[in-house]
Amino acid sequence: MDEKARGLGSESFRRDLGVDYAYAAGSMYRGIASKELVLAMGRAGFLGFLGAAGLSPERVGADIAHLRAELGPHRPFGVNLLADHRDPARETAAVDRLLAHGVRVVEASAFVKVTPALVRFHLQGLRAGRDGGVVRDTRILAKVSRPEVAREFLRPAPSGTVARLVAEGLATAEQAALAARVPVAQDLTVEADSGGHTDRGVSTVLLPALQSLRGRLVKEFGYAEEIRLGLAGGIGTPQAVAAAFVMGADYVMTGSINQCTAEAGISDEVKDRLQDIGVADTDYCPAGDMFEIGALVQVLKKGALFPARANRLHALYQTYESWEEIPEGVRRQLQETFFKRSVDEVWRETCDHLRRTGREAEIERAERLPKRRMALIFRWYYGYSSRLSFTDPGRDPANVQVHTGPALGAFNQWVRGTDLENWRNRHPDHMARQLMQEAEHILAEHQKRVS
Numbered sequence: 273m274d275e276k277a278r279g280l281g282s283e284s285f286r287r288d289l290g291v292d293y294a295y296a297a298g299s300m301y302r303g304i305a306s307k308e309l310v311l312a313m314g315r316a317g318f319l320g321f322l323g324a325a326g327l328s329p330e331r332v333g334a335d336i337a338h339l340r341a342e343l344g345p346h347r348p349f350g351v352n353l354l355a356d357h358r359d360p361a362r363e364t365a366a367v368d369r370l371l372a373h374g375v376r377v378v379e380a381s382a383f384v385k386v387t388p389a390l391v392r393f394h395l396q397g398l399r400a401g402r403d404g405g406v407v408r409d410t411r412i413l414a415k416v417s418r419p420e421v422a423r424e425f426l427r428p429a430p431s432g433t434v435a436r437l438v439a440e441g442l443a444t445a446e447q448a449a450l451a452a453r454v455p456v457a458q459d460l461t462v463e464a465d466s467g468g469h470t471d472r473g474v475s476t477v478l479l480p481a482l483q484s485l486r487g488r489l490v491k492e493f494g495y496a497e498e499i500r501l502g503l504a505g506g507i508g509t510p511q512a513v514a515a516a517f518v519m520g521a522d523y524v525m526t527g528s529i530n531q532c533t534a535e536a537g538i539s540d541e542v543k544d545r546l547q548d549i550g551v552a553d554t555d556y557c558p559a560g561d562m563f564e565i566g567a568l569v570q571v572l573k574k575g576a577l578f579p580a581r582a583n584r585l586h587a588l589y590q591t592y593e594s595w596e597e598i599p600e601g602v603r604r605q606l607q608e609t610f611f612k613r614s615v616d617e618v619w620r621e622t623c624d625h626l627r628r629t630g631r632e633a634e635i636e637r638a639e640r641l642p643k644r645r646m647a648l649i650f651r652w653y654y655g656y657s658s659r660l661s662f663t664d665p666g667r668d669p670a671n672v673q674v675h676t677g678p679a680l681g682a683f684n685q686w687v688r689g690t691d692l693e694n695w696r697n698r699h700p701d702h703m704a705r706q707l708m709q710e711a712e713h714i715l716a717e718h719q720k721r722v723s
């Protein structure tokens with residue numbers, strides 16, 4: 273049975289990535305996708321991505337060193353590379369560190385275009401194969417939920433950026449020539465509605481549309497290598513895994529279900545709450561890191577006031593031009609029940625944080641622009657509610673922010689009454705194997721019925 277489960281999805285994905293299964297566990301920020309989680313996946317022949325976003329460079333470096341030592345050269349792992357729209361230099365520095373640490377595979381997320389930092393990572397791994405083909409020693413799995421972003425990743429690297437890197441001595445002329453023959457990413461993870469940041473895509477709409485786009489671009493650029501599209505978002509049961517492969521997904525990726533496992537880097541109290549949720553226990557609210565533009569995250573609704581409160585803050589932000597303009601009674605309520613401290617204290621903590629992270633200019637800007645200052649005050653609430661979920665959710669349960677999606681609710685239903693009902697028995701690699709094996713069984717049964 274396991275042999276057949278290994279046969280699901282793209283054979284070249286398994287070969288190129290050095291894994292036994294076409295199944296990956298996606299990144300989860302601040303080490304929720306911990307080194308333990310990635311290690312468990314890697315040892316069992318699956319690909320796991322370290323949740324590097326929001327961790328210090330020192331911590332990421334130490335986690336990578338640990339993974340390399342434990343997994344050795346033949347078991348792969350990946351690391352999240354998050355777009356930094358505000359500060360491209362930070363993105364470049366992150367890529368330099370990943371390359372210095374010997375990281376071969378990154379999950380690129382939140383990108384809207386191919387940046388110089390991404391091109392640098394891509395070019396660094398290119399070399400000519402003996403058969404005349406292009407060999408990739410570094411790989412970008414790009415997470416996309418929109419066709420226009422997919423299109424960017426499915427083109428060869430922009431020639432201007434490539435030329436600049438060659439001029440700066442950061443890539444060779446041979447790598448530049450090879451880059452013209454392949455897309456920046458050979459693997460795109462098509463992300464439908466998911467836990468955490470989401471564009472609320474529908475997998476049965478998004479995957480076929482991007483498969484058509486892939487077909488057109490392969491023809492236009494005449495690529496020789498196979499371009500693979502994986503599917504993420506809403507996958508928490510064997511039926512969902514089977515459906516993904518029936519739709520032609522080359523690999524599947526899970527997220528929400530892995531947060532509620534023994535290895536996940538989040539507090540036990542949060543896992544206790546997550547292990548019982550159903551498929552209707554999540555909600556949407558504006559994301560803290562993209563508060564002003566109103567990008568959405570999917571979060572836990574059951575037993576939490578966070579999503580309602582985050583939506584309220586966004587509505588206030590849209591209605592008023594400054595904190596001072598908000599009616600006195602509302603301001604009092606926010607300080608007493610949302611922030612649990614005075615707005616002066618919130619502002620002081622915000623300024624301390626911005627100074628610590630070298631962003632003094634933002635303080636000056638906010639002092640000049642009252643609406644910006646209000647946004648920063650409200651964004652503090654996101655930081656506070658997120659920190660609670662890692663440290664001490666019991667202290668202020670109503671305000672805890674937990675990113676999760678309904679795939680976990682479906683998983684919880686599936687394992688009800690079994691050992692896996694208790695998260696302490698849940699391990700991401702065991703779950704992955706079981707999901708793949710049962711999906712293979714469903715597909716075999718289906719085949720019998722139709723033949």
Ligand SMILES: Cc1cc2nc3c(=O)[nH]c(=O)nc-3n(C[C@H](O)[C@H](O)[C@H](O)COP(=O)(O)O)c2cc1C
Pocket residue numbers: 297298299300301302304323324325352379380381382415463465466467468469504505506507525526527528529531674675676677678679
């Ligand atoms: C708690 C949580 C944190 C996440 N953090 C990240 C992240 O830092 N970077 C990223 O690329 N994706 C992140 N994701 C998305 C997952 O990697 C994955 O793509 C997604 O969860 C798949 O959809 P599902 O939740 O429906 O399984 C996160 C998801 C969750 C649930």
